[in-house]
Amino acid sequence: MDLAEIRRSTAQPIVSFDRRELSEILKVYGRMVAAGEWRDYAIDTLKDRAVFSIFRRSSEMPLFRIEKEPRLARRQGAYSVVAAGGMILKRGHELAQVLRVFDKSLKLVSD
Numbered sequence: 001m002d003l004a005e006i007r008r009s010t011a012q013p014i015v016s017f018d019r020r021e022l023s024e025i026l027k028v029y030g031r032m033v034a035a036g037e038w039r040d041y042a043i044d045t046l047k048d049r050a051v052f053s054i055f056r057r058s059s060e061m062p063l064f065r066i067e068k069e070p071r072l073a074r075r076q077g078a079y080s081v082v083a084a085g086g087m088i089l090k091r092g093h094e095l096a097q098v099l100r101v102f103d104k105s106l107k108l109v110s111d
Helices: 003-010 019-034 095-104
Strands: 040-045 050-055 064-068 079-083 088-092
Touching: 019 050, 019 095, 064 095, 079 095, 088 095
Parallel strands: none
Antiparallel strands: 040 050, 050 064, 064 079, 079 088
């Protein structure tokens, strides 16, 4: 075994969005960008979950986070939409169903 094989065998698997999931998320994201609501995003792949963070401006905290946590797949569902304050707006087993929370034209009240 060479060093590369050892690293692959001991590397921690990470959770990420697959192509279909990213396509669904980016469809909603594109619609909201066109409406002028959102302007930036970030994708994080971690050991236990994948996070798609949505920003109004890149210098601010994320407005929403779309999270995928496979360990919750059998219970509440692997997908969730979390608001800026940490409140879970929608959770479920199907990503398309969870993303429908954005169809209700969520708008933040600006100070």
